[in-house]
Amino acid sequence: MKYVNLGRSGLRVSRLCLGCMSFGDAANSKQPWVLGEADARPFFRRAVDAGINFFDTADAYSWGSSETITGKLVGEMLARDDAVIATKVFNPTSPDAGPNRKGLSRKHIFAAIDASLRRLGTEYVDLYIVHRFDRRTPVEETMEALHDVVKAGKARYLGASSMYAYQFAGMQHVAERHGWTKFVSMQNLYNLAWREEELEMNAYCIDSGAALTPWSPLAGGFLASDWRETRKQHSERARSGASYALKAFGNDDDFKVVDALKGVALTRGLPMAQVALAWLLQQPGVTAPIVGATQLTQLEDALAALEVALSPEELTTLGAAYVPQRRLGLLR
Numbered sequence: 627m628k629y630v631n632l633g634r635s636g637l638r639v640s641r642l643c644l645g646c647m648s649f650g651d652a653a654n655s656k657q658p659w660v661l662g663e664a665d666a667r668p669f670f671r672r673a674v675d676a677g678i679n680f681f682d683t684a685d686a687y688s689w690g691s692s693e694t695i696t697g698k699l700v701g702e703m704l705a706r707d708d709a710v711i712a713t714k715v716f717n718p719t720s721p722d723a724g725p726n727r728k729g730l731s732r733k734h735i736f737a738a739i740d741a742s743l744r745r746l747g748t749e750y751v752d753l754y755i756v757h758r759f760d761r762r763t764p765v766e767e768t769m770e771a772l773h774d775v776v777k778a779g780k781a782r783y784l785g786a787s788s789m790y791a792y793q794f795a796g797m798q799h800v801a802e803r804h805g806w807t808k809f810v811s812m813q814n815l816y817n818l819a820w821r822e823e824e825l826e827m828n829a830y831c832i833d834s835g836a837a838l839t840p841w842s843p844l845a846g847g848f849l850a851s852d853w854r855e856t857r858k859q860h861s862e863r864a865r866s867g868a869s870y871a872l873k874a875f876g877n878d879d880d881f882k883v884v885d886a887l888k889g890v891a892l893t894r895g896l897p898m899a900q901v902a903l904a905w906l907l908q909q910p911g912v913t914a915p916i917v918g919a920t921q922l923t924q925l926e927d928a929l930a931a932l933e934v935a936l937s938p939e940e941l942t943t944l945g946a947a948y949v950p951q952r953r954l955g956l957l958r
Contacts, residue, residue, distance in 0.1 A: 627677025628932070630913055632710075633810040633837035635783055637752065639710050641907065642928055643680040643839060644673045645918035646696045650688020659920055660688055663695050669925060670699040676929050680710045682813075682839075682916050684757060685742050686717035697746030706748065713742050714787065716757035730760035732771040739780050754781035755813060759789035765800045773806035785811035787841070791826035798834065809836060813916065816840035816909075818849055818902050819875055819883050821948055828911055837913035840906060846871025849902040850924075852884055879949035886947035890940050899927040904934035905944050 629638045649666040652658055661669075673681075683696045693713060700709050715738040718728040726733055739754065754775060760768060775781050786794055786809045794812060801808045812831050816823045817840065831838055844850050846869045853876060884898075891901045906915055917928040936944070 629679070631837075632753070632783070632839075632913060633831075634835035635810040635837075637710065637783060637810070639680040639914050640678045641914055641932060642678055643682050643712075643914045643916045644669065644678050644925075645841070645916040646681060646683040646692050647687045648918050648920045649683075649695045650691040652688075654691060655688035657688065661920060663698070666695055667699060668922060669919060670703055672922060672925055674703045679704065679708060680712070680914055682712045683746075684714035684717070684755075685719045685738055685745075686714070686757070689721070690719050690741070690745050693742055693745035694747075697748060701747060710752045711746065711748065712753035712755055712785065713746065713751050714755040714757040715739065715742070716760065729763055730756055730768040730771075731763045732767055735768070735771040735775065739775050743780060750780050750782060752782045753785050753811065754783070755785040755787055755811075757787050759793045759797075765797050766804070769797060769801045769806050770804070773801070773804075776807045783807075783810045785809055785813060785839070787813040788815055791830050794827065794836075795830055795834075798836075811837040811839050811913070813839045813841050815842055816906070816912075817843050817845045818887065818905050818944060818948070819845040819880055820951065822951055828909075832911040838911045839914050839916055840912060841916045842871070843903055843906050843915040843917060844899055845875055845902075848875040848880070849884070849887060850897075850899040850927075852888060852898075854881065879951065882949065883944075883947045886944050890936075890943060894934075896930075896934065897927055899924070900931045900934055901936070901944075903928055903931035904936050905941065907931060908936060908941065 628641045630641060631637065632639050648661055650660045652660040652662065681696055681700055683692045685693060700711060715735055716730060728734060742751065743749065772784050776784065784807050798808050812827065814823050814827055828838060848871045887898050887902055891898045894901060903915065906912055919925040
């Protein structure tokens with residue numbers, strides 16, 4: 627496993643991050659594709675054995691039970707100083723959450739970090755991520771509260787997730803102006819089938835030194851198989867109708883990317899997923915894609931992709947198939 631700095635911070639992370647949204651309480655979350663502790667254990671074991679030290683969860687995943695499982699299994703398999711644990715704040719953590727139990731207000735951030743630490747069973751998180759931008763809360767309030775969380779020793783670093791580039795830049799500017807802690811990473815939607823982030827967000831992050839840790843590196847499974855052949859029935863999550871990708875991808879332009887991907891994969895004799903992830907790993911600014919899995923073969927493909935070096939010609943073939951896309955409406 628290769629390790630790299632997370633942006634311009636001194637924190638060293640593996641080139642892959644295990645995404646833990648798939649782990650939790652299926653009954654409580656009413657998500658049949660979610661794996662419980664016993665079923666999740668082999669994924670953590672394989673990740674740790676492969677050298678992955680970076681684990682990403684969120685307080686909203688399975689109403690908090692993802693954090694519980696992540697904290698327990700990481701704690702069993704790694705010394706705390708060797709693990710890099712990331713969690714997120716913004717979304718409600720229960721179906722009956724009141725108006726102050728979500729967002730990025732000072733009140734909610736302070737309550738959320740303490741609740742996350744209890745569930746994770748740790749005194750601090752390595753990376754505390756704002757899950758989305760909060761238009762209802764002044765940026766100054768959010769950034770000062772996050773800075774106070776860091777100064778209290780409850781988080782080592784700060785990160786952000788999907789938002790518009792101007793919003794991310796504005797938050798960074800406010801933090802810098804006041805001498806508060808800035809974000810070291812951006813977890814945005816970026817993959818071979820969705821490259822709109824290259825226009826502004828990725829360019830800003832590369833220029834400012836924020837690490838890119840893309841979520842959904844396989845576009846929710848769209849880049850793992852040809853849906854024209856599988857009829858989108860490749861995973862339990864897709865069969866349950868819970869995947870955002872079922873609505874986001876599948877037009878004619880998207881399948882131009884799939885056709886190019888299939889061509890390279892067939893020539894290489896590799897699964898589509900490995901080639902798609904290898905492409906992402908070779909893109910500027912990408913530090914550690916967030917890899918989720920509900921089957922061990924999916925994790926094995928991700929690990930194998932680390933060893934796939936695409937040629938300049940292959941990168942050109944894959945890149946040329948992309949057609950600039952419409953917005954997906956995933957930003958708040």
